[in-house]
Amino acid sequence: MADLRSNWRVVLLVVMLSMSAIVLFVPSATLAGGEVTGPTNLQYGLELNGGTRIRTPVTGMSATQLDVQRDDDDVVRNVSQELGVPSLDVAVRDCTASNVDCRTEEGHVVEVFNDSVTPEQLVDVLRAQGITRIDGTQVTTEHVRDDPSPETYARMASSIQSKLDATGLSGGTATVASAANGQRYVVVEAPNREPEALVELLDERGLVQLSVRYPGNGSMQEEVLVDANGIRTVDPPRRSQAGSGWEVPVKLTEQGGVRFQNILNRVGFTSNRNYQSCPANASRTSTRNEDGYCLLTVVNGDVKGAFSMDGRLAQTIRSEQFANDPRFFFTAGNQSEAQRIQTNIEAGALPAPLDLDQRQTFTLEGALADQFKLNALITAIVAVLAVSFTVYIRYSNATVAAPMVVTALSEVALLLGFASIVGLPLDLSHIAGFIAVIGTGVDDLIIIADEVMAEEVSSQRVFQSRFRKAFWVIGAAAATTIVAMSPLAVLSLGDLRGFAIITILGVLIGVLVTRPAYGDILRALVTGDK
Template identity: 30%
Template sequence: MNRKAIKRKTARAAWQPAESEPLLKNDFRVLIWVLAVAGSLLAIFSPVLISSDLGTGLKYGLDLDGGTWLQLQLEGAVVQASADETKIISQEYERLLGTGVTVTDATSTHITFTFNGTASNETIDSLGYGSSSSTFSDNRTSVTLSATKQQVLQRFLSGRLDTEVVFTQRGDEPAYEIRKSVTEDGLNSLLKPVGGKVSYFSDAVTTNTRDDTKTILDRKLNGLGLKDIQIRPSDKYLLIDLAGVYNLSEAENIAATPGKFEIRLHVEGNRTEHVLYGEQIDEVGVPRVDERGAWGVPFTLNAEGAGALRDAAIRYNATREPDRHSLIMYLDDRVVYNATMTDSLAAQIQRAPVSDLVASTGTGGKEAARELQVHLRAGALPVTLKVIGSGQVSASLGEQFKLQLVFAGIVAVLAVAIIVALRYRRNRIIVPMLATSTSEVIIILGFASLPPLPWLPLIGQFFGWQLDLASITGIIAVVGTGIDHLIIITDEVLHGGKLPPIKIYKMRVLKAFSIILMAAATVFFALLPLLTLGFGSLKGFAITTIIGVIVGVGIARPAYARIIHESLKGELAVADEDEDYE
């Protein structure tokens, strides 16, 4: 036997697996591929994850399931402004005290002013410009407020605009987020009397406020038992898909209601005093009906809220004269409960803080009680939402889209099968290629069937997403590009109708994967901006395509390269090492 023959025989023995061992045990790439397909089928058809009418864990978007969509604008603005804090203090306290006020000193942390007469610290602190200390001499009071210039301007804007104003940053400069719809001209008119003006104005809220709004809306809509809710944020808008909800007015009422809950105590006449907000509620029970037939929602206050209720009740003598003081509960400035405290409740509050209360919505108020429960559990929206667009997709139209997509998928698979059959005319190539392509679709759908992972930044959006028209289009695109890659691998493996020896085979597969990886990287980075900048269905297309690229390059293509070589060994001859492979 000559040297070349010995060399060829040795090379073949080195790469050919033992015929008695199954392929699955020989190659970890095939094992990973099989496990990925099996896991995806389990996710799709698992009884735990089933959420659709077809008995799968797949979740369909609005255009496939029907329902209502809303486009909401977050009302608010971020501004940079300046003002003379001494003029603010003078004007505000002159209005409160009814007498002239003179600012005598202003530092970075304190402001001192004087006025004729006297006033309690409680009265002075009621404006919210900071804690005060005062001295009285010669019928004149001197007050020192602990407040910075930014705090004074923040409180001034909040009081005059009757809304929450949050201190924030724009770059390295201080800014204010006004959680209300305002205009730049309106702010300049407000600040002009106190020597101020607006230097920067943007009619959009901060990213944190937008994300908080989205989170609260998620809790509200989930609390109503709605399925397949998708909220897509952009700079100033939220686009909400309410699959299965066909009552447009109900959807608008649920999504656009701020849900601000407040408890106030009636003091005397028409005067009421603020006690606490919904943020001080720890637990919310289920709606229930009492012996009088009145519906109500039980809730539990935290220690701070219970203490605030007790302090207010004792301060205004409501614990000793409960029949003269009403406890009033508001939801978005609408009274949902107004009744005097019972003698037993007043006695309990006098002894110790009481945390367990019930907000009654009256007889026949079951739906109102359910709505109140949702708002109490979810919390108040930080900003008001304005409905600027809405629409519906009927259930019948959604079913029609599903049928059309199934038909399009079948046509795509048949077209691919015909092209591959015409090119190779070998079942040992056609079957593995179509099986690999089908497996990629199964694995993609497996990711879509998994529970969402919103707590994982960036990566979490690749799990539990909804199938819509755009994402199905992405799957079809993945099938097309996947077949292209499989053809590249197949052509590299075959050479003149023969299989190359293992050393040459590996070199050619590496060459094929260098082309495939470059193409996949181009697609990945081209679609990556849509994950953060995409609005609407474009993001679903990007997610589907990126998952398909990662699954194909990382799992399906390596397994196919091994399978196709093993499949053709029984049909084709192995070429000699000294043959030309260039």
């Protein structure tokens, strides 16, 4: 019997199948997040799990190919002040910078993410700032697109994906799609989630800040202490240790801790017991604390919590020791608000708001999705039985047909392991890809068997010669398949993309792992390791 070294391809296949079994069935053995409720670690998409798909544009407009001779931050500040919108609703991108990807754009791009601003107003402000086109001409409304830039859409999809992942939503995806008229959309899929819950998640910009409110200059002043950029880690919500309500513990970055400490000391928050002067139920518009100091948890501009500070922590800040271990917490009225704060901190704020008034919603009931799942399973079983029967009829020899079918099925097992470890949400398109992989895999194995067994094999040298000849044929066929499927895998073409990805992965696994392993098995069968 040949030693393990001569059959290393079979050993490699067995090891990979063992690893696939582990990531498929052992809890918490995958790299992907998300809650897994079934017997395996596989995640399912909308078509196999039910849920909601929302397609919506992004609110805003963009002026491109601009010649901006000033600092980007100055432009953002001036444009936001002139238009009367928050600075978060204005973005400036320098497409000439090496670290900025503007794709086909040139010069600068100025974007405004606020539906109260008209193109005429944006043009007037740009002209007032002395901003012209890169060709030296004046900016007009013809140069303003009634849509944010492609880069903003890409960042929106990435941010929403982070928000979906932070919620532990299994199989949730966010992508960018385009209509025939050029209008772009963000497409969000959320299995096992009702439309109202998904809209609530997407309707929040996700801007979380901790601010301090204090009396000064005859009126109440407010200053931001820390936002998501100043937070290093965030812990799960817990019940407040000081009383009712909930809190979200965080650890600040070194820079965030120093800023937090310096501002509180500068405004007098930590002196004269001011840290205990915030009344209960205080809000941004409350008049009950005109003479008091408050720390505010602010989410998307709305105060979700107002509170005082423990005396020991105030002493630590006053002695400038807080920055050595900058830990604090955001407060919330209930557990749901606290979890939303945690999600927004972990995912970060969306670059722009979504125009959910223009959304298109598709909902699939869980019962119908279960029916799709059952039908897909039945189809896969029928395909396997049909392939097995055909192969057996072709060779009338179970010792040849059985390894062929098992090898083809091992490709599916490896693909399922890959889908499990990366958290790929399976849909009907992926199931179709699995069935196609079984068919093409068996085709290649038949080519190998027919070439090798055309005549009697007298030695391993003869076997290797015939196997290499057959492998060149299936290698060329695999290359053709990959080239043909690559555009479908790259472009945003809906279900065709999932089918193409699974097919390409199946072909690669077959050429690199399973076909060579089958060659070793066939060699042992026909040569007896002669």
